[in-house]
Amino acid sequence: MKVEQPLDIAGSEFELRLKEVLHSKVEFIQLIEEDLIAAGGKRIRPRLALLASAALGGVPGEMELALAVELLHSATLLHDDLVDDAEVRRGREAAFRKYGNAVSVLSGDYLLSRVLYLLSQTGRVELVELFAEAAKRLAEGEVLQFQAVAYQEYSEAQYYQIIEGKTAALMTAATEGAALLGNVSSKLRGALREYGHHYGLAFQLRDDYLDLMGEESRLGKPVGGDIREGKITLITLWLLQQYPEVTREILLRRASAPGDLSRLRRLAEEGGAAARMIKTIKERVEQAVASLAPLADSEAKTALEELALAELQRLQ
Amino acid sequence: MKVEQPLDIAGSEFELRLKEVLHSKVEFIQLIEEDLIAAGGKRIRPRLALLASAALGGVPGEMELALAVELLHSATLLHDDLVDDAEVRRGREAAFRKYGNAVSVLSGDYLLSRVLYLLSQTGRVELVELFAEAAKRLAEGEVLQFQAVAYQEYSEAQYYQIIEGKTAALMTAATEGAALLGNVSSKLRGALREYGHHYGLAFQLRDDYLDLMGEESRLGKPVGGDIREGKITLITLWLLQQYPEVTREILLRRASAPGDLSRLRRLAEEGGAAARMIKTIKERVEQAVASLAPLADSEAKTALEELALAELQRLQ
Numbered sequence: 341m342k343v344e345q346p347l348d349i350a351g352s353e354f355e356l357r358l359k360e361v362l363h364s365k366v367e368f369i370q371l372i373e374e375d376l377i378a379a380g381g382k383r384i385r386p387r388l389a390l391l392a393s394a395a396l397g398g399v400p401g402e403m404e405l406a407l408a409v410e411l412l413h414s415a416t417l418l419h420d421d422l423v424d425d426a427e428v429r430r431g432r433e434a435a436f437r438k439y440g441n442a443v444s445v446l447s448g449d450y451l452l453s454r455v456l457y458l459l460s461q462t463g464r465v466e467l468v469e470l471f472a473e474a475a476k477r478l479a480e481g482e483v484l485q486f487q488a489v490a491y492q493e494y495s496e497a498q499y500y501q502i503i504e505g506k507t508a509a510l511m512t513a514a515t516e517g518a519a520l521l522g523n524v525s526s527k528l529r530g531a532l533r534e535y536g537h538h539y540g541l542a543f544q545l546r547d548d549y550l551d552l553m554g555e556e557s558r559l560g561k562p563v564g565g566d567i568r569e570g571k572i573t574l575i576t577l578w579l580l581q582q583y584p585e586v587t588r589e590i591l592l593r594r595a596s597a598p599g600d601l602s603r604l605r606r607l608a609e610e611g612g613a614a615a616r617m618i619k620t621i622k623e624r625v626e627q628a629v630a631s632l633a634p635l636a637d638s639e640a641k642t643a644l645e646e647l648a649l650a651e652l653q654r655l656q
Numbered sequence: 657m658k659v660e661q662p663l664d665i666a667g668s669e670f671e672l673r674l675k676e677v678l679h680s681k682v683e684f685i686q687l688i689e690e691d692l693i694a695a696g697g698k699r700i701r702p703r704l705a706l707l708a709s710a711a712l713g714g715v716p717g718e719m720e721l722a723l724a725v726e727l728l729h730s731a732t733l734l735h736d737d738l739v740d741d742a743e744v745r746r747g748r749e750a751a752f753r754k755y756g757n758a759v760s761v762l763s764g765d766y767l768l769s770r771v772l773y774l775l776s777q778t779g780r781v782e783l784v785e786l787f788a789e790a791a792k793r794l795a796e797g798e799v800l801q802f803q804a805v806a807y808q809e810y811s812e813a814q815y816y817q818i819i820e821g822k823t824a825a826l827m828t829a830a831t832e833g834a835a836l837l838g839n840v841s842s843k844l845r846g847a848l849r850e851y852g853h854h855y856g857l858a859f860q861l862r863d864d865y866l867d868l869m870g871e872e873s874r875l876g877k878p879v880g881g882d883i884r885e886g887k888i889t890l891i892t893l894w895l896l897q898q899y900p901e902v903t904r905e906i907l908l909r910r911a912s913a914p915g916d917l918s919r920l921r922r923l924a925e926e927g928g929a930a931a932r933m934i935k936t937i938k939e940r941v942e943q944a945v946a947s948l949a950p951l952a953d954s955e956a957k958t959a960l961e962e963l964a965l966a967e968l969q970r971l972q
Contacts, residue, residue, distance in 0.1 A: 453791035475769035
């Protein structure tokens with residue numbers, strides 16, 4: 341399946357330019373950046389930018405846009421490793437465990453300076469403003485998630501605010517950014533903005549769903565990570581409403597007792613929360629696909645549709 | 657003395673705009689930003705930007721520039737609190753002790769998103785490029801400082817590379833940024849660039865000098881902080897050359913034995929390293945003042961000269 345490839349459009353050029361733009365004469369930075377390149381990742385965000393560009397017939401500055409969204413995402417990962425105390429990040433030892441928090445944060449800042457550079461190279465100050473808004477919502481989403489854990493205050497509205505910020509905002513910047521660079525009509529720009537927004541939400545909803553309901557062998561990481569970090573996602577929120585006592589108990593001890601996770605999984609299956617999640621994700625995917633209607637048919641448009649539909653396939 | 661005022665040009669407008677631009681609807685971010693506003697600081701970087709603008713007769717976007725340099729600096733402080741494990745930062749408890757590393761790093765990222773926004777509001781993509789370069793050198797300087805500690809590798813060239821990155825680069829962006837916004841001749845732009853560079857180096861040289869040789873009562877913080885953090889500055893580098901054995905011994909135990917610091921101070925006085933530092937700072941200050949020659953006389957030009965000269969007064 342196409343979408344599982346590292347990057348099907350201009351793949352090698354992207355990786356080459358990435359290496360180039362990450363280069364630093366400071367050895368410690370270079371080590372962390374090489375780690376990032378080697379770790380790879382799915383390059384979902386640059387793919388979104390390049391596909392959106394291709395769906396518009398190609399826009400000037402598409403490569404800078406693709407690199408900028410990937411680097412902003414990578415910087416977040418470097419800054420997030422401290423936050424999440426993540427045990428596995430993209431299947432490799434988290435950078436901060438090797439080099440310490442200090443270099444991790446500062447190398448993230450180095451990446452952000454490269455984002456600034458890439459944006460400047462498009463010559464489009466409006467793109468800088470678009471990224472400013474995305475970066476603001478990203479930081480706010482991440483802090484809000486932390487605040488929710490600290491206050492133990494949760495609601496569906498807040499959950500959506502968090503995932504919109506930490507995931508959908510940057511994906512929206514990837515697709516809407518291509519429209520901006522292409523100077524297309526506000527209708528087409530709106531279409532790509534909506535696609536990025538719905539796709540981003542579908543992506544995070546699916547990620548959060550699998551974090552509880554997935555199979556470790558397919559995920560490549562242990563399930564229940566969110567619960568162990570005290571994060572409430574949509575499905576645990578629903579379980580809290582349906583089975584307040586048992587769910588609260590398990591969440592309070594962060595699923596540390598044997599059988600806690602399988603108990604929650606069983607409740608989600610029996611009570612319908614799991615099915616409701618799948619329905620919710622399906623609706624988002626459909627909204628993402630429907631958003632693309634104003635765009636003329638093209639291979640790239642089909643690839644964007646497939647990218648969204650793949651979120652559903654991952655649930656099976 | 658003028659330069660000890662919070663900000664003598666457009667001071668209240670700056671503080672008002674700062675408050676406005678820092679506003680976030682996320683409570684945890686708001687708490688950290690309020691802390692930053694309350695802590696104040698000397699606002700040296702925005703002062704440089706506003707004085708450089710005034711020396712050119714006022715340039716469009718000067719306030720955005722002034723806010724952007726201050727916020728980039730503040731973001732560095734938030735990211736640095738983790739790095740330095742600083743006990744006192746701007747005379748208040750470091751933000752991270754109150755709210756944890758997570759919120760500190762992410763609130764720094766929030767500030768950086770506001771920098772992006774401010775830059776975009778000038779409508780000048782060249783300013784974005786100027787900041788990209790400054791931010792890159794800033795991150796590289798900070799990581800290099802960390803790397804030097806880790807490898808215990810020190811040289812005068814590397815010391816200058818570190819302080820150029822972590823301090824002078826952003827001060828240069830403040831003054832050169834004003835020239836860029838004013839579309840002035842390359843001669844005037846070069847003058848303001850040079851001023852920022854030399855002033856920045858003088859500023860950090862003076863800071864590093866006082867960290868060993870200053871009086872705690874005047875500094876408002878304990879002396880010897882750099883040595884305790886394993887950082888080698890120019891004066892300790894000279895002491896290492898002059899008195900290798902005793903200095904290395906003290907540095908290795910990070911001045912933890914009683915009398916270590918006063919011993920180094922005495923050696924610096926007796927062997928001439930202290931006097932040589934003062935001479936070095938004086939030369940930088942003179943270079944900063946001389947750089948301003950191409951600018952027409954004005955109150956602002958005089959204020960920039962006084963700002964540089966004040967670095968010498970602080971040594972007495």
